[in-house]
Amino acid sequence: MRLMLLGAPGVGKGSQAVLLAKALSVPHISTGDIFRCHIVNNTELGKEAQKYMDKGMLVPDELTVSIVASRLKQDDCQDGFILDGFPRTINQAVFLDKVLDELKMQLDMIINIVLDDRSIINRLSGRRICAKCGAVYHIEDKAPANEGICDLCKGELIQREDDNEETIVRRLKVYHEMTKPLIDNYKGRVKMVDVESNKSFEVTTQKVFSAVGLKSAKVEA
Numbered sequence: 001m002r003l004m005l006l007g008a009p010g011v012g013k014g015s016q017a018v019l020l021a022k023a024l025s026v027p028h029i030s031t032g033d034i035f036r037c038h039i040v041n042n043t044e045l046g047k048e049a050q051k052y053m054d055k056g057m058l059v060p061d062e063l064t065v066s067i068v069a070s071r072l073k074q075d076d077c078q079d080g081f082i083l084d085g086f087p088r089t090i091n092q093a094v095f096l097d098k099v100l101d102e103l104k105m106q107l108d109m110i111i112n113i114v115l116d117d118r119s120i121i122n123r124l125s126g127r128r129i130c131a132k133c134g135a136v137y138h139i140e141d142k143a144p145a146n147e148g149i150c151d152l153c154k155g156e157l158i159q160r161e162d163d164n165e166e167t168i169v170r171r172l173k174v175y176h177e178m179t180k181p182l183i184d185n186y187k188g189r190v191k192m193v194d195v196e197s198n199k200s201f202e203v204t205t206q207k208v209f210s211a212v213g214l215k216s217a218k219v220e221a
């Protein structure tokens with residue numbers, strides 16, 4: 001099954017993608033991971049991407065798509081894959097269409113994980129992370145026993161810089177502006193399923209699994 005997962009920052013898209021990939025036994029393809037892999041292995045594409053990153057510039061769409069294309073050509077992608085957070089722009093989507101055409105592949109479904117902006121802002125702005133062990137808390141939904149202190153290791157809980165309200169609002173605005181044309185690009189061509197993530201993470205997993213025809217979301221961790 002060839003899937004694409006869409007979702008704003010804070011909806012838990014990445015974690016859902018990991019579980020779904022495991023359940024379907026297909027690779028989970030996130031551009032961040034592939035970039036890191038190319039850079040670590042010092043490939044030509046990796047070197048090219050690094051040049052832009054060193055200058056603090058965005059990697060051009062064409063290069064990003066080449067990197068994804070090289071990944072999609074690998075053996076383990078022939079029976080399916082999950083694209084996570086890619087394409088990000090309409091430009092990337094158009095390139096991706098070409099690549100998939102060349103590979104004689106078609107997307108089977110797009111899963112759009114949705115949550116209203118207010119809930120996303122609450123979720124992200126209340127998030128606290130242990131500076132020592134990385135455990136994740138939420139001031140309302142998953143508060144530590146002692147305020148500001150990690151239950152697990154007694155480390156200090158901090159708020160990530162990205163998680164302040166002003167930054168979140170800006171990130172959401174950018175996300176919506178970029179995603180609207182993406183959705184339009186696939187409308188009527190690829191089956192699209194909206195999954196509400198307004199309940200718990202587990203409930204969302206269950207909905208994502210049923211969207212692809214899997215019965216149970218019980219996956220070995």
Ligand SMILES: [Zn+2]
Nearest residue numbers: 130133150153
């Ligand atoms: Zn901790």
